[in-house]
Amino acid sequence: MTGAEIDFRAVFHALPGMVALLTPELVFVDANDDYLTTSGHTREQLVGRYLFDVFPDRPGDLAATGTRDLEASLRRVVQAGRRDSMALQRYDVESLERPGVWEERYWSPVNAPVLREDGTVALVVHRVEEVTEFIRARGGLEESGRSPVLQAELFTRARELQELNERLRHAHAREREIAVALQDALLPSPDEAGPHHAAVRYRPATSSLNVCGDWYDLVALSGGRMAVAVGDVVGHGLSAACVMGQLRSALSAASRASDGPARALEVLGLYARSVEGAESTTAVTAWIDWGTHTITYSSAGHPPPALLRGDGDIEFLDGATDPPLGARPEHVERPEAATGFTAGDTLVLYTDGLVERRTEDIDVGLGRLAAALTGHRGAGPEDLADALLSDLLPPDGVTDDTALVILPL
Template sequence: MSSDWFDLATQGTESGELARSIDWSATSIGAPDTWPKTLRAAVRLCFSTRFPIFIAWGPELLMIYNDGYRPMLGEDKHPSAMGSPASIVWAEIWPDIEPLFDSVLATGIPTWSKDQPLLMNRSGYDEETAFTFSYSPLRDEEGTICGVMDVATETTDHVVDARRLQTLGTLTAALQRLQGDVDELAAATVAVLGRSQDVTRADLYLDSSAGLVPFASTHERHDESVPPHVLREVADRRRLDHVGSALVAPLAATRDRVAAGVIVLEGNPHRPDDDAQRSFLQLVASAVGTALSSTLAQIRQVDELRTVANALQDAMLPDDPTAPGWHTRYRPADDSLLIGGDWYDVVDLSDGRFGLVVGDCVGKGLRAAAVMGQLRSASRALLLENLGPAATLEGLDRFARTLPGAELATVLCAIVDENARTITYSAAGHLPPLVVNKAETCWLNDGRGTPLALTILPRQEATAELDSGDAVILYTDGLVERRGEHLSEGLRRLADVALAIREERPAADLPDALLAELLSGGARDDVALLLYEVP
């Protein structure tokens, strides 16, 4: 049953044809020609625009909607929604929107909802949606509110896309910040994706000699729904695959010939498994794969450089003395290096004579280590020419003037004669040796001079006698110097600690015990220590 105005208002649209086909007189709102003017005007507006509008009228809030509103209903609700109560059509979201209807019907004040999340079942599954809409009152001839007009637009794609972009941005920023550590990178990945509404699950596998091994997951356990052979094929071929709704992707950068592993991603089950969701998951996989590839490449480069550097540094370190009574220790301040600017050397001069050198170059790191290596080689060559300590230092003075970075290096050179039980020594700005036995300590303070390359005057040397049981300690300043403390305090501490240890323990225990006691907080500077125990 229709009126002329109703036919005119609803013509030209599929929803309008559906509305005309309904016997409205059998419903609670009656035939169209009995409708109040406000409802008639609302119906005309509804069917004259392509903007999504639906009208809910009468005690049952029966629905009338236009073609613009049909996509919001989905495949399952249209066309049965036309003329049906809104509470039945939108049963799954009625607890969310019923208060809005009640408010408008009771107060006459329009509502406004922006990007309102609603979990709808309009296509055969519970679907996450978002809408911006306004409910407005509709009145009858007497001014009584009898219905509601909804002007709405769906913003689901906008909301979901913005959220996915935020996830990608947060993930990318975290991965860029943490490149260099695989464990931290994996932890950041699962932390970011574990908070995302658009990733239900993320499992990471790393390729190893034992095959693909579970490495990190947003859950306590890795999902086993993806067969191992699929994981293997994805890693080997570096191609995407899908198992159900899960994306299985290789962890690799674009130019990598070998994948570092595999990532399995499950999208949001409340969003369609469409191109948009799959593209998002692929971008996540690409970001993680690129970061992991870069991190592993960086680790490999660092390992290769460390191997080369260690080999070069190892070649600079002298062999440990084979004669009894000699003990050497070296501890660099930089944990990434085997050596630094400090050095020691023990040279067997035959006939029970040994040349000793302990030195300290200005600076730290590889540059200081390179200078140190050349000075050590030069000092060994001079000692093997049977030059005395003073003459050896004079030769190093001349050499240091030709070697940038060697100026101001401090060196102590000595010759121990085991048969004569003597030590002859000369110091180029270096700290004095300490002689300690079970009863007392003694500093060898003679034969002193300036650091290398600062003088052309002859170097001085001195000789001291040694007694059975004496321990002669040569060292660099990292063992005794402390920031904000006078050097004399550090020297006194060394003497006190050495005497206390020697009173209770053999001389062979002194090197390790001194390092443990004096460097308990870690080495702040390179430390070289050489100890000779008089038989």
């Protein structure tokens, strides 16, 4: 039989186990026969409806986490385009025979993406296996028809999965506390900009902890000058944040001891060779001299800073761009460029999470940024930062970290 002769719709409905197809907005597209039978719903009762309208958490149960855990898994699949297997879940359902009566149920879910040619998620395959009978001790041996030895073994394994899941939840909560403390320790306060108040924003990807591999830095230099930098370590979470902390500190020290931004990035690049996980890190640093009204800058593979002029014009500082840290096997001097500014201009540094999208060219994102900056010219730094995040970040969350620094000149 050739592929053209296979009735894949019939195959889908004959699949053993519960399988549903969801849109990226988590709306039912279809469900196979086992899903309909086990859930007790008809196809008409599911198709076109939001998953959690059909299967909400038990009302009034503050400990119920079924919808929250499942939604988080499905959102990870949509955002990252990768399969996500969940730990054993308790997810109670309302009895179809007795409305208002909720039954304790246990499920083992796996969620996987169906990708378009451009890599975006077209559908989510939501497969679940009901394991309630393995969890229930009362009446389980007689009702299941399995041998007492097998049933006891299954019950023991299911209980172990439950306990492991609880330990993972506690560990995740502890890891989040560590992440928040690490973020506070690693990133500088905007007050370090001295008399020139900078607005800063820091947004980890929605699927990560409250810490990420993006960073910003504000360094007071001699003669009333200032160095402003942002950088982006590949990856998310605690490991990326630890690398971020080392590189940010190294660049901060190099800026204080170097004669310009290019030399500071050269020193950082040499240091990055000794830091595991620092490969392909991007960074840009700009030195502001209020005495000469000059911005001198250098970039290691990073999106260009934007200079918002007082009249609304935008200049992208892209005159000194070089490869990311560690991209060259030998040391090469990095380029440096300068531009003038006037009082009332605003310098904006950011990481790629603000402008890059997986399915479009970077110039499209830079155009959005330019339009947003022009549209909000005249706003104070804090209001401008909030406006940029509101205008440019997707409302359902982002898959990449974002750091943003806005410095009025």
